[in-house]
Amino acid sequence: MSQSFGRFEMLLSRGEAHLLATSEVGLSLSAPASRPEASVNFQSNANSLPEDGNGVECHSPPLCLTESKVTFLSLGAFSPSNIGHSKLPCTQLSFGLPPPRTICENSCPPVTINGEPQMSKFMNLARKFNCFYFNGKYLILYLLLNHSKYFSFIFLPPGDLQHCRPFLVCGKQVGVMQARVVEAACRYPDVFQMDSSGMISMHPSLTTYEERSARINHVLSQWKEERLFVTLKGWRNECYEVRTGFADPPLLKMDRSAACLFGVRQYGVEINGYTRHPQLGMSLWLQRRALSKPTWPGKWDNMVAGGLSVGHSVLDTALKEAEEEASIPAYLLANLRSAGSVSFYFESERGLFPNTEFVYDLELPPDFVPHNSDGEVDIFELVPVNQVMERIFTPEYKTTSCPTTLDFLIRHGFINSDNEPRLPELVELLHIPLHYLYSQSSSQSPISPK
Template sequence: MEDCKCDSGSWSQRMLDVVRWCNAFDLPGSAKPHCSPFLINGKQVGVVSPDVKAQLKKFPAVFDVTEGQNGKGTVALSPTLKTYEERTRKVHEVMETLREQNLFSALTGWRNEKYRVSESYQAEPLMALERSATSLLGVVQYGVHINGYCKHPDKGVCLWIARRSPTKQTFPGKLDNISAGGLPAGVKVFECLVKECAEEACIPESIARQAVPTGTISYCYMDERGISPEIEFVYDLELPLDFQPKIGDGEVSEFYFWTLEEVKEKIASDEFKPNSAVVTLSFLIRRGFINPDTEPYYQLFIEGMHRSMHF
């Protein structure tokens, strides 16, 4: 599909750049053609870059690495690891060893938090994996993001926007949704939502439970930490006019109450965490603030928010 012609400095072009950043793994010039599928019991659950593959080859009791005729080959868990618990334990030991060797920047942000690993969200979990290691095996990371909004009598619909703490392990100081978080293994989406609302913005459970699910966004980016396919469960939460979010666990440093026009400008800037900007973009599109008759990249935005997780 041929892109529309827009000024390189226009909002449309800048926003498209953000959407494309979130899908960097699919862009020309990425390492995608050289990556190998990661398999458990013959089911693909991730994708591994050549540099990670080279290290995993050193652990033949855990990873069965093949080169293949095309040079890509596969990375599979050893068939001797038959249970969820055994796979989880053995892979964790490998990741701890790689962490001690300080080979990958992703593992410097060790979380002591496990993510589920499965062929799809509805499929049975095959193992759990340390959160910081997910990008090394290219497994799908699930999370929940909340668009917190309010209907102001004079300004119209406004959004509460958070600024991440400057000490956050990822994207420090960037603008973000009012609340968001990764989905740990064994935790339900709405349970995670209520917890994150309370911890990050001091939103009472009675209000948080009014959040409305609006679907998912999906994308796959690649940066210095590795390959990150992500699926975010997106919710809209209408907040009372007199509600003021407060800093909770210290992951947020400040909150802003902005009109949709102000928010629109910010999400196309370097100030915003890219995937959170796309979550906010989905809100603006669903509310009709951005529409196909006035936005030349409308369809490209939609496509970029719904990447297939079939590698």
């Protein structure tokens, strides 16, 4: 079989992996023998959602994370010019790598084996909040859609091919839908339609922002009444706008609790409130989320955080949330400093979270104490940076707030090349290229599901 198409090559972080065909495992990714790797498992075993005493579900990632040097998939380097042109009669898609060694979140500091740095706690954490990006399914989808003429006869294990489908509006991709959502959406052929390639689109008869928003709200309201998806138990009556890109005009809006069902990109604001305390040293204000919150109740979070809802700009949201969540007065908010953004791709039983968070730093005087005014925060705590660097690894810390915290620790020098040998890779994992991943259009011709 290998003579029919030769060797495929794909650049991965920290080395080159080779895409080979074998009669035993089908299509596999195999690293050079001199660079032993740990496997990346395509399968995810979703556990049932844990509930708190109020019946509120908590997020949890759907897969076990394992050590691997393959940390950032350079999808752009997967060029058709490097791909053989023969059909591949494969029956399975897997990474042909040695068995994994499971890494505990609270493992020891990084060590080296044969001169190679092993997975650190920080890198393992970055894989945790990017679990959808790393579980292999987005890579499969990317290969199938972008290089379909070379992969016409790839057959995946049951469920993988149908795991997710691009969601398009006006011919442009705005999201990714899991199989369970696709199945539910197909009950509404006047709202959603699937083409021969398997892409899901809003019906072309819905031509305006208002029409699309009204129809999808009707569908979501029915799903909520049917208790079809657990995320809709957290219905907010607050909407996110759906766009092809952040700078593009909105195509529709939907309740923010439903955004993860369609895998649409979500945008938010997070503020690092810090102080140079005379006794504690550099410290961060953390909030513990109220138990009444529909998501991540009771978890530790950054001082201020909020989603970018309809009608609010990034700065408006930052100022509004700072006042509502932490009662920060205007004279202190004058010190608010933009610090760019972080992006990541998380998956839980609720759905898919391709998130971009706009980050702000706010230095506060040592005698200032934030207090909550909207009922969404239990308590605030001033935590020295060295303790923050331990707390983010605990189950008590909100997973999707870790990127902003890590970003702060890197920018302020607390995580550096001395205590994190893979610092460049860690920085990359705080900036997943969501704008590149969401690039499908109805003009392309991916393969039809077999």
